[in-house]
Amino acid sequence: MSVTTTSIAVDETPLVLHLLRRADDALILGHRLSEWTGNAPTLEEDLALANIALDLIGQSRALFDYAGSLCGLDEDQLAYRRDARQYRNLLITEQLNGDFACTIARQFLYSAFIDPYWREAMSSSDATIAAIAAKAEKETAYHLRHASEWLIRLGDGTGESHRRAQAGLEELWPFTGEFFEVDAPDQSLIDAGTIPDPAELHDGWSSRINTILARATLTRPKDSWMQTGGRTGRHSEHLGHILAELQYLQRSHPGAKW
């Protein structure tokens, strides 16, 4: 009996690679948030987190669709048939949800970066990216507001919520350096005006973090060693488990339509 793999390889031109990086960020974070469905601290929060997850999954589909059109694959092939080492998401997106404070801290740190990113990308020289960015930015502006308001409440709520929010920030801070990384393929797109330069977003991100943390009475964690690797497929141990769940039906029934 011959056994063939169901995995695919993607021809990663700089543009395809960048689209996969953003698509994988959105899909994996959306997956993590979807794990809260039915498990949130209030019914309103069940709805809000599901809503954010839906926005992110929607963004990933638009990005996969564009990437796929450039490399001859469809959204489900890209999402369901790449192995962990082919996934390009930021490490922060795959981290465990932890408690509600940890999830909110992750959402805050990421949204404070990605919302200005999409705002800048609205003036991309690539019309499809500009259109995806215009829709995504409306959504991420809300995600940022939602996470900021919760972080303020948790930070300035009770002793316990303050402690948990601070712990969440400390846990995730080492993953924020990756937001601002630029490698050669991304640099070529920045030079062409296709994508924003994340390095230029750093100061705005940093001051947004300071403003909200001050209102939340939380302390900004110290910058030290930063985690890296997601963009080249060197992930934490968590991604493999996410993909094992996410991909199992497509993998166990090769060729089936769903």
Add this chain to the structure above:
Amino acid sequence: MYTQALNTKETVTAAEDPAREARFQARIDAEDRIEPNDWMPEAYRRTLVRQISQHAHSEIIGMQPEGNWITRAPSLRRKAALLAKVQDEGGHGLYLYAAAETLGVSREEVTDQLLSGRAKYSSIFNYPTLTWADIGTIGWLVDGAAIMNQIPLCRCSYGPYARAMIRICREESFHQRQGYEIMVTLANGTPEQKEMAQDALNRWWWPSLMMFGPPDTASQHSDKSMQWKIKRFSNDELRQKFIDATVPQARHIGLTMPDPDMRFNEATGHWEHGPIDWEEFKRVIAGGGPCNRQRLTHRNKVHAEGAWVREAALAFAEKERARTQQKAA
């Protein structure tokens, strides 16, 4: 049904005020809507509180069996649709708790009844979702059965409930079509997919029929509910409508109902079914279903784990109030 509450007898106490009650009944008979500030008999209020909160609890508990497949949905389109569906169910729970609040019971109060096991929810959600086909089957059968019951509730005599049901029915009918579409895809798919679809139908068919509650001959539902126009059709009438609508859909996609006695009666124009295992129904309602313990334990765990978040939100609101007062002073 989502509101099996109506199958328990409401003890009707002596009319509080016969003249008032007669005027109330006259309004109902004239198809007038009763609104929160209107006078209503205490038994009418209690029946509605029980029915609406039970319906809300069913939506909330129902998020568990379907939520079980969100992270494993087999395509991005299916994942988004399922997540949106489970979110809709949470939304239904929210409107229904709000409708119950118009009758003077807080969400905390009814939630407490659910968590302590005093309140019931639909028996159907005590069965497990084992394969992806269960998600299709729940949409097709469970939402389909819910719609049969809920469409008449859009004309329920109590205004806030009737209005909530209009929106809920619209969404449920969308879910039902989505569920059936999953079944069509599976039934036309690989042999393994078709087998998955048939297996799910085999497991969910009988519990779906039980959703309508005991047969009319054994039902304890009070005539009062009919008289008050909270309920407009009997359990058996609704069950029959559901069967007549569903059997042709199954045949259309080549699936077989797991009922050797199922046959079409040319004379009546109805599909006739074999005996329903009412012992199983009673057992599941009483706590003896495959997932009763799991569903309630999970709900309690989530509630307990969220306590510190709810406390933090309250503490923050309190601090904000104090800060505003200080500024004003």
